[in-house]
Every structure is written in C-alpha cells, then in structure tokens.
Amino acid sequence: MIIKQLSVFLENRTGRLTELTGILAANDINISAFSIADTADYGILRMIVGRPEQAADVLKNHGFAVKVTEVVGMIVPHKPGGLHHALQIISDNNVAIEYMYAFASGECNATVIIRADSLEKLIAVLQEHKMELLQKGDVYQL
Amino acid sequence: MIWNEHYECMERESLLKLQGTRLKDMVERVYYSVPFYRTRLQEKGIEPGDIQTIDDLRKLPFTTKQDLRDNYPFGLFAKPQQDVVRLHASSGTTGKSTVVGYTHNDIMMWSEVVARSLTMIGATRDDIIQVAYGYGLFTGGLGLHYGAEKIGASVIPISGGNTKKQLQLMEDFGSTLIACTPSYAAFLGEALIEEKIDPASIRLRAGIFGAEPWSEEMRAQIEKLLRIKAYDIYGLSEIIGPGVSMECPCQKGMHIFEDHFIPEIINPDTCEVLPYGELGELVFTPATKEAMPLIRYRTRDLTRLHAEKCDCGRTLVRMEKCVGRSDDMLIIRGVNVFPSQVESVLLEMSETKPHYLLVVDRHNNLDILEVQVEVDEQFFSDEVKELEDLRRRIRANIASVLGLHAEIRLVEPGTIERSMGKAQRVVDKRKIH
Numbered sequence: 001m002i003i004k005q006l007s008v009f010l011e012n013r014t015g016r017l018t019e020l021t022g023i024l025a026a027n028d029i030n031i032s033a034f035s036i037a038d039t040a041d042y043g044i045l046r047m048i049v050g051r052p053e054q055a056a057d058v059l060k061n062h063g064f065a066v067k068v069t070e071v072v073g074m075i076v077p078h079k080p081g082g083l084h085h086a087l088q089i090i091s092d093n094n095v096a097i098e099y100m101y102a103f104a105s106g107e108c109n110a111t112v113i114i115r116a117d118s119l120e121k122l123i124a125v126l127q128e129h130k131m132e133l134l135q136k137g138d139v140y141q142l
Numbered sequence: 143m144i145w146n147e148h149y150e151c152m153e154r155e156s157l158l159k160l161q162g163t164r165l166k167d168m169v170e171r172v173y174y175s176v177p178f179y180r181t182r183l184q185e186k187g188i189e190p191g192d193i194q195t196i197d198d199l200r201k202l203p204f205t206t207k208q209d210l211r212d213n214y215p216f217g218l219f220a221k222p223q224q225d226v227v228r229l230h231a232s233s234g235t236t237g238k239s240t241v242v243g244y245t246h247n248d249i250m251m252w253s254e255v256v257a258r259s260l261t262m263i264g265a266t267r268d269d270i271i272q273v274a275y276g277y278g279l280f281t282g283g284l285g286l287h288y289g290a291e292k293i294g295a296s297v298i299p300i301s302g303g304n305t306k307k308q309l310q311l312m313e314d315f316g317s318t319l320i321a322c323t324p325s326y327a328a329f330l331g332e333a334l335i336e337e338k339i340d341p342a343s344i345r346l347r348a349g350i351f352g353a354e355p356w357s358e359e360m361r362a363q364i365e366k367l368l369r370i371k372a373y374d375i376y377g378l379s380e381i382i383g384p385g386v387s388m389e390c391p392c393q394k395g396m397h398i399f400e401d402h403f404i405p406e407i408i409n410p411d412t413c414e415v416l417p418y419g420e421l422g423e424l425v426f427t428p429a430t431k432e433a434m435p436l437i438r439y440r441t442r443d444l445t446r447l448h449a450e451k452c453d454c455g456r457t458l459v460r461m462e463k464c465v466g467r468s469d470d471m472l473i474i475r476g477v478n479v480f481p482s483q484v485e486s487v488l489l490e491m492s493e494t495k496p497h498y499l500l501v502v503d504r505h506n507n508l509d510i511l512e513v514q515v516e517v518d519e520q521f522f523s524d525e526v527k528e529l530e531d532l533r534r535r536i537r538a539n540i541a542s543v544l545g546l547h548a549e550i551r552l553v554e555p556g557t558i559e560r561s562m563g564k565a566q567r568v569v570d571k572r573k574i575h
Contacts, residue, residue, distance in 0.1 A: 011554050037526050042529075044525075044529070063557075065517050065555050067522050
C-alpha cells in the first residue's frame with residue numbers, strides 16, 4: 001500500500017530542475033507525478049518515478065540531496081465531490097495530512113498522493129471506507 | 143588643538159627614551175606578576191634586567207589572541223582582582239570572549255588618550271557629544287564617554303540603535319559631535335533624509351568613527367549626508383579600546399599615542415620588524431597598562447607607519463588606515479567575527495556539516511551577513527516546516543555565539559567549494575579598500 005516517493009532539495013537556480021530531469025531522462029526513468037514546495041531560497045521536489053531506488057542512486061551520484069519517502073496513493077472518482085468525500089473521511093478520523101498533490105488523467109479517476117502523520121492509520125481508514133489505493137506494482141508505471 | 147602638548151609633540155629622541163623606561167618597568171612588572179609571561183621570557187632566556195632601552199623591545203616574545211584565549215578569563219592580568227575596576231570583553235571563537243581588565247589608573251589613561259583624540263579634532267567643553275557606540279562589554283561606548291567627560295563636553299550616552307531617538311535628540315539637544323561606527327553614521331545620514339529633517343536644524347559639525355573598516359568613499363558619503371567632517375579613530379580592546387590612535391585635521395593617518403602604546407610593524411610570516419613606510423602587521427606594547435599589560439601584541443591589522451613630523455605639530459607616528467588583516471577575522475557592524483565560530487556552531491548541531499560560506503555585503507550602509515549552509519542529505523527532511531525550523535535554529539545559535547544576526551541560506555550539498563588547503567570561507571562584497 002505504501003509507495004515510494006523521491007524528495008529532492010533544490011536551490012532556486014535557473015536550470016537546476018532541468019538538470020535533474022535530464023539525468024532521469026538519460027537513465028530512462030519515467031516521472032509519473034511530481035510537485036514542488038517552494039520557499040524564497042529553495043524548493044523541495046517530490047515525485048513518483050519508475051524504479052525509485054535506482055533513481056535516488058543516480059541523483060545522489062550527481063550531487064543531489066535525495067531522500068526516499070513513503071506516501072500513500074489514493075484513487076478518487078474524477079467528478080465533483082470526489083476529492084471532498086475522501087478528505088472528509090480522512091479528517092473525520094483525525095489523520096493529519098503533511099502534504100499532498102494530485103493529478104487526473106483520463107475520464108474516470110484522479111490519483112492523489114498523500115503524506116500523513118501516520119501512513120498506517122491512513123491506509124486503515126481508507127480501506128475501511130472502501131477507497132481504492134494505488135498498489136506498488138501499478139504506481140510506478142502510472 | 144592639542145590636549146597634552148608635552149607628550150604629543152615630544153622630540154622623537156626623548157619619546158624613545160621615555161618608551162624605553164616604560165618598557166623596562168612593564169617587563170619587570172609582568173615578569174613578577176604574570177606566570178605566563180615569566181615562563182615565556184625564561185624560555186627565551188630573558189630576565190627583566192636584559193630590557194633597558196626601546197631597542198631591546200625586539201628581544202621580547204609576541205603575544206597573540208590565542209594566548210588570551212588560552213588564559214581565559216584573567217590569566218594575563220598583572221594585578222589582583224581587588225585592583226581591577228572594569229572588565230570588558232569582545233566576542234571570540236568557540237563562544238569564549240576575549241576579556242580585558244582595567245585598574246583605576248588604566249581608566250584614567252584611557253580617558254586621557256580619548257581626551258587627546260577629541261581635542262585633536264577641536265572638541266572642547268562647548269561641545270555636546272552624542273555617543274552612539276554600543277555601551278556594555280564593547281569598549282566603544284564607555285571609552286568615548288570617559289574621554290568626552292574628561293574634556294568637559296556634555297555627553298549624551300544614547301548607545302547604539304534606536305535611530306528615531308538618535309535623530310530626535312540630535313535635533314532637540316543640539317549635538318555638535320557624534321561618535322559611532324561609520325556604517326551607523328551613514329545609516330543615520332540616510333534616516334535624516336527619510337525623516338525629512340531640515341539639515342539646518344542639526345548642529346552636528348564632526349564625527350568620530352571607528353571599530354570597523356571603512357573607505358574614503360564612505361567618508362565622503364557620510365560627510366555629505368550628515369554635513370560634517372568625518373574622522374577616523376582606531377583602537378582595540380586588548381590594547382585599551384578606542385583611542386589607540388586618532389586622525390588629526392591634516393588627515394594624513396592616525397597619530398598613535400606612543401607614550402602609552404609602543405607600535406611596531408612586522409612581517410606577519412617571518413615576524414621580522416620592518417622599517418617605517420613598509421606594509422606589515424601592526425604590533426602594540428601598551429607599556430603603561432597596569433591590569434593587562436601585553437608584550438608585543440599582534441593586532442593582525444595590516445598597515446604602514448610614518449614618522450615624519452605632522453603639519454599639526456605632533457611628533458607622534460601616524461598609521462595609515464588598515465588595509466586588511468593577516469588572519470581571517472571579519473569586522474561586521476563593529477563585531478569581530480571569525481569563520482571558525484560559525485564552524486563550531488555547525489559542528490555542535492547534529493544535523494549540519496561544517497561546509498559553509500560567509501557572504502558579507504553592505505546594503506543601505508549596514509553590513510549584512512549571510513551564512514550559506516549545505517543541507518546534509520542524511521538529515522534532509524522533505525518537509526518545509528522542518529527545514530525552516532533547522533534554519534531558525536542555526537540562526538539562533540549563530541546569534542548567541544556571534545552576537546550578530548545572520549541570514550541563513552540552505553544550499554545543495556557539494557555546492558560550497560572544497561579545497562585541499564585553506565578553504566575559502568568568506569566572500570566579502572563590501573567595497574572598503
């Protein structure tokens with residue numbers, strides 16, 4: 001249920017993100033989803049990629065500060081109220097979300113990546129409410 | 143005007159003789175009262191009787207800031223605590239200060255040299271002096287204060303900061319002189335314009351500025367902004383504080399009060415004494431100091447000395463504005479900063495590694511210190527709030543050690559240049575020299 005995400009520390013410098021995507025491209029690693037949390041001086045890039053361990057090694061070898069973090073992927077219906085319904089369940093069960101990002105592809109579903117204070121509890125709550133979760137196998141090849 | 147013509151205009155020959163007598167007396171005092179110096183002198187095979195004239199000065203060993211640290215806090219005092227009436231301290235590496243002590247006579251002597259400095263630029267009992275140097279452990283405020291009282295001027299002991307109040311009192315009290323760091327003087331000058339204060343309502347005519355390096359361009363700027371004459375004063379707490387030397391209206395360097403502070407210029411690498419006119423490290427022996435008489439103290443300041451008689455009538459040697467330092471110390475807003483202090487802060491914190499760069503710049507005439515710290519991949523959190531918390535803690539720890547606010551910039555690992563030899567730890571963008 002828990003899937004692996006790469007977190008990378010990036011200085012706010014023109015071209016820095018391009019260098020990173022170039023390295024992943026050269027190593028034939030696909031990016032399924034990503035988001036950037038930015039501050040005045042730096043950003044934190046979070047992304048779901050194919051072969052996360054290999055991607056982390058490659059980036060480390062190129063001098064990036066990389067961390068493999070654990071997140072949960074949740075699938076919600078791609079329609080009004082779809083996200084709201086899921087978040088309602090999460091907040092009703094007192095799970096605190098540290099951060100999240102989402103993407104919708106196709107007509108039916110949207111995928112939400114969530115980092116929470118307790119991933120185990122989040123998974124238990126979502127499963128109890130019959131929410132669909134991303135599995136390791138399919139996630140890296142979204 | 144000259145406060146003490148006898149000493150300030152003494153024939154060089156008589157002055158050298160006086161220095162010799164005072165040096166002989168001082169060496170005798172430290173030999174019998176400071177174990178550190180007795181050991182040092184014995185190691186060199188020197189006994190007090192070996193020092194008779196000023197020419198014997200070069201036989202003596204040097205004293206460094208490290209010696210002060212090693213003997214923290216009172217190890218170099220030549221007088222018992224009962225005779226010490228004042229303690230000052232400046233920031234030092236690893237959080238420990240450099241401590242200096244003064245007897246009653248030391249305070250009198252300090253007041254005397256500051257009185258000479260003030261008189262040198264025409265200050266009298268008719269003046270109102272705004273002392274905007276910091277009061278406290280730093281020697282600037284109290285140093286100027288006692289000298290100004292000695293000449294009978296009216297002192298406004300406002301200390302540093304509180305710019306609006308500075309301007310208000312300057313206007314209401316009619317301050318005629320101001321003493322502060324040059325960067326604060328320029329800042330006050332700009333604030334004056336911002337507050338739309340009519341220059342005609344300000345009676346300021348001259349300023350005494352020191353405690354940090356400044357350029358001729360900055361002098362011109364301060365003179366224009368505040369409509370005053372800006373004079374340079376030099377000093378360091380290890381020797382006495384402000385008033386070691388002072389610029390006269392001829393502005394051909396700062397006159398060193400040599401009857402108290404015996405100057406030398408040495409090659410910082412070989413320690414060989416250099417003749418007048420040559421650039422080297424300034425060394426002082428404050429021969430009349432009672433509480434903490436240091437032998438040949440290495441200031442690390444690089445400058446030249448000139449001994450030709452000055453047009454002002456003084457025979458005292460003049461030192462040029464310091465052109466740099468022979469160590470890596472920075473002076474930021476009057477505060478001494480060693481890169482090693484920042485290093486020790488980072489080493490003490492478990493989440494950081496000692497890869498850092500200090501970037502000093504001057505914005506609106508105030509020195510800004512930025513500390514770039516590499517994010518360690520082992521401790522890198524992917525949550526902004528944790529990185530911000532780390533940044534806050536580094537800032538707080540640096541502030542408590544340096545006594546100075548620094549901006550912390552987190553940078554990627556490996557981006558700060560590593561070097562095999564002496565690492566480049568400092569980028570000073572201020573245009574001072």
